[in-house]
Amino acid sequence: MRCAASPKDPRLSSYPAEVVLDDAGSAFTLRMEGAERRTVSIPYADIVKAVAEFATTAKAAPGASRPEKHYWFYFERKSASYPGRFSLELGESGAELLAKVRPLLDSRLEVFEFPLAEELLSLSSLSDLAVNYSVHVLRPGPPLPAAEKDRALVVVVCPAVAGARKQPINLDANGRVVAVNEPGTYSFENLDPGEYTILSQAENARSFPVKLEAGHVYYFFQDVLAGGERTSVSMHSKELALFEMSGAAYSDWRRVRY
Secondary structure, three states: OEEEEEOOEEEEEEOOEEEEEOOOOOEEEEEEOOOOOOEEEEEHHHEEEEEEEEEEOOOOOOOOOOOOEEEEEEEEEOOOOOOOEEEEEEOOOHHHHHHHHHHHHHHHEEEEEEEEOEEOOOOOOOOOOHHHEEEEEEOOOOOOOOOOOOOEEEEEEEOOOOOOOOOOEEEEEOOEEEEEEOOOEEEEEEEOOEEEEEEEEOOOEEEEEEEEOOOOEEEEEEEEOOOOOOEEEEEEOHHHHHHHHOOOEEEEEEEOOO
16 A cells, blocks of 8 residues: 655655455455554445456466466545555456446546566667666656647656655666656656557566657656566556655756766
8 A cells, every 4th residue: 555654755665565345335444564553444426436457467377377466546536635646456356346346436547558567688789778877866756748749748756655765766768768757756758659668677677668649648657676676667647656756856867977
């Protein structure tokens, strides 16, 4: 679970949490672990907007019987109770939560399907590595520009994760670095429309193909993996991306050596 660190601190924090579904269909409960040990009961009637996203690999990994699937959920509440906005990231169990909330939330729920990144076996094919860049953090950052009518706006967020090392993480589009973040920052870039391989690179790299259309805005996360030195890339809805950006700083990135 991710939510603001406190009612007065917009920076997002992650908490292990148990989601308990109410079979009566009136509410669900979040049991947040960690120092807070907080239990929050959220009536379904209190949800004004919800977004469910799922991503699936194109094929099963070696030794697996089926493709890998991940789920993300974003919720906004109408009450002033903390947390007013929060997100959940789940594995295969996200299917159960989606099946449960879909009929209960009805028109308040939007569902998106996105590609899931796959590991690049070798970095030897990459010509521009993360060590060539640095990140200068700006807070507050500039507002997002509107998408240009003949180009696509790419917004890249690197969610802050406890214990993650402050290292540059490249976002590469067809072999060209178009954004560099570190955990807790965001950046954006306009790109020509077309077919792209979008790749996030730190001490490893993961990528997936995507088609960018002129006049559209696309939102990507550079996900920090376990250990804080590895990365992945995922595509998301505007709602989830803006939620992550609400607690992030702007990355004023630049090349540091040639």
